[in-house]
Amino acid sequence: MNLQEFLTIFISSVFIYNVILSRFLGLCSFIAISKETKPALAMSGAVMFVIVMSSVITWFVYRFLLMPLELTYLRTISFILVIATSVQLVEMVIRKTNPQMYRAFGIYLPLITVNCAVLGVAVLNIDMFFINGKAVAGSFYYSLFQGICVGIGYTLAMLLMSGIRERLEFCKVPESFKEFPLAFIIAAILSLSFMGFNGFKF
C-alpha cells in the first residue's frame, strides 16, 4: 500500500476510465437526469454515497463470507442483494430523518439499485484487488478509495453534461435529434475530450 497506488487509482477512475464516459456505467441516469444542474448534483451525491457504502459492504461480504465458504461464484447474486438492501435502508433513513430530501429524490433513490455503476464498482474492486483468490495487501483501502473516486468521476461527468444541456435548451436543434440522440452526441464529444487523459501513464 503506497501513495502512488492511490494516485493511480484517482487519475484512472476519475479521468482515464471515467465511469460514464469510458466505462458506460450508470448511463441511464446520466442521460435521464442531466437536464438541469441541481437534480444532477443531488443524484450524483446519492449515487456516490451508495457506491462508497456498497464497495465497503461488498468487500466484507466477499472477504469474510464468500471466500472462506468457497462460494465466490455466488458473487453476482449476493452483491446485488446486498446493494438492494442497503439502498432500501438508506431510503428508510432519509425518509425518517429528512423528508424534504426524500421528496426531492423521488423515484430516483430506489432506482439507484439498478444503476450499473454501483454493481460495476463492486465487481471491479473484486477483479482488481483480489488476485488469484487472495486479497492484495491494503485491498480494503483501495476498494474504499476506488469507490470514492468513481463517485467523483460520476459527479464530474454529470456536472459537465448538465451544464451543457442547460445551455442547449435555448438552441434550435433538428426535430429528430431532440432529447436522447443529441444527449448521446454531446456525451460522445465529452468522451472524446476525456480520451486526451489516456496520455497519462504511470
Add this chain to the structure above:
Amino acid sequence: MKKLFQEFIKGIIRENPTFVLALGLCPTLAVSVSVSNGIGMGIAATFVLLGSSMIISLIKKFIPDKVRIPCYIVVIATFVTIAELCMKAYSPVLDRALGIYVPLIVVNCMVLGRAEAFACKNSVAASFFDGLGMGVGFTLALLLISAIRELLGTGKIFGHTLIGSFEPVFVFAGPPGALLVIGLLLGFFNYLKRRKA
C-alpha cells in the same frame, strides 16, 4: 398462435429495446467494439431474458406485490450466474473480452423492464415469445452497432479485412465512437418514425 407470433415480432422492430425503448444501453455501448463480442453479449442477454421471463410468469402468483422487485432481481441474478459460469467454461476468450459486463446483465434495465412490464401479467408462452423477440431485437441492434464500429474502427468484420486501402478511424473503436454511433442511429430512427407519422 398468431398472437404469440405478434409478441415475438414486436420486439424486433416496432418495440426494439435499444432503438425504440432505449433500454439496456450500457452493455450495448461497452461491448460493441467487435461483431463477435456483440453477438456473444446478445446471446447471453437473450438467454437471461428468456429464462427470467418464463420463471417470473410461472411464479407471479406467489410473489407479494411489495417485494416483487427484489424477487425479480434474484431470479435474474440466478440466470446471469448460469450464463456467466457457462461462458467461463466454454468460451473463456469471450468471457475475458466482455469482462464485468457479463455480471452487469443483472442490472440491465431491459431484463427487469420486461419482467415488470410483461412477464408479471402474461402467460408463460406469451412471456417466452416476448423474451425471445426482445432478445433477438437486442442482438440485432448490437450487431448493427458493432458492425459499424468494427468496420470504421479497424476496417475489419469478424477479424477479416473488408476494405483494403482504408485508414481505420480509431475513435470508432473507442468509447466516443460508441456514443456517436448510437446517437446518430437513434436520431436516424427518430427521423424514420416521424416521416412515417
